[in-house]
Amino acid sequence: MQCTPEQIEQFRTQGYVAVPNFWNEREVRAMQQELEQLKQAGKLRNVATDGDGKTESQSKVNLQLCPMYPHSDFFRAMPFAPRVPAAVSQLIGDPVLLHLDQVFLKPGRNGEAIGAGTNWHQDNAYFKIGDPLKGTAMWTAVHDATAANGTMRVVPGSFREEYEHTRDPDSNHHIRCYPPEERAETIELPAGGVLFFAYGTAHATGANTTERERAGVALHFINAEVNSEAVGGFEPGLRPYLSGPQASGGFKEHGVRVAGTWNEEVERVLDGGWQRAVDG
Numbered sequence: 001m002q003c004t005p006e007q008i009e010q011f012r013t014q015g016y017v018a019v020p021n022f023w024n025e026r027e028v029r030a031m032q033q034e035l036e037q038l039k040q041a042g043k044l045r046n047v048a049t050d051g052d053g054k055t056e057s058q059s060k061v062n063l064q065l066c067p068m069y070p071h072s073d074f075f076r077a078m079p080f081a082p083r084v085p086a087a088v089s090q091l092i093g094d095p096v097l098l099h100l101d102q103v104f105l106k107p108g109r110n111g112e113a114i115g116a117g118t119n120w121h122q123d124n125a126y127f128k129i130g131d132p133l134k135g136t137a138m139w140t141a142v143h144d145a146t147a148a149n150g151t152m153r154v155v156p157g158s159f160r161e162e163y164e165h166t167r168d169p170d171s172n173h174h175i176r177c178y179p180p181e182e183r184a185e186t187i188e189l190p191a192g193g194v195l196f197f198a199y200g201t202a203h204a205t206g207a208n209t210t211e212r213e214r215a216g217v218a219l220h221f222i223n224a225e226v227n228s229e230a231v232g233g234f235e236p237g238l239r240p241y242l243s244g245p246q247a248s249g250g251f252k253e254h255g256v257r258v259a260g261t262w263n264e265e266v267e268r269v270l271d272g273g274w275q276r277a278v279d280g
């Protein structure tokens, strides 16, 4: 996987770049199957609240699992798929570390209940690195992501600005900001497409107004230069090096070699082997 010079330029000047067809059809199907198993195992929690930041909403549902890797060997392997560090290192430079993994799933409309979006924020309001282009999220559309089902919106160039964040009353733990929404772009992506956006890029997702669920897997990466500054995410010793001389294929951080297992994991999940991956 190589980003084109135009894609790299867009990331550096606008703070985001969309790459359709990043994952193939088998990989997408395996993601959907593994998520279904995690959902059925009760691992995803509704983080949407009724406007007080505390009371779990019965009418809005924003299901989140963070982190994912302790619950799924499949999702643990995803950032080690060779095209991931290859693309990320072109955007933020080597060495690349995985900083956090999580999933947000918005169920389809079900009676009164609706899949809820995640309000505007800059990831750097959590992570606080000095150069907001030295960290990037890689958001994978696990299902086709459209305006109607609340796909990602971003404010181009917003990594140059720092917005004030306050507690998000619609979530039990998030913070939010109020960026200039009139500048926002809506990023529609077919399933398997990814959106890279820098830690400083203001972004939000909307409500899912369709009948079908929609999920996004968000992997966050930093350049090793900012490892000691970055707060939140995995504890520093548990942030796997994915490139550079300290990369051990996950052995140092996970105690097992994870690099090289992605294709096997995809086939295992497609064969119905989820029981070995989901704990508890």
Ligand SMILES: O=C(O)CCC(=O)C(=O)O
Pocket (backbone or CB within 6 Å): 104, 117, 118, 123, 137, 139, 203, 204, 205, 216, 218
């Ligand atoms: O998928 C979503 O709803 C939000 C994802 C997100 O905001 C993030 O990864 O920072």
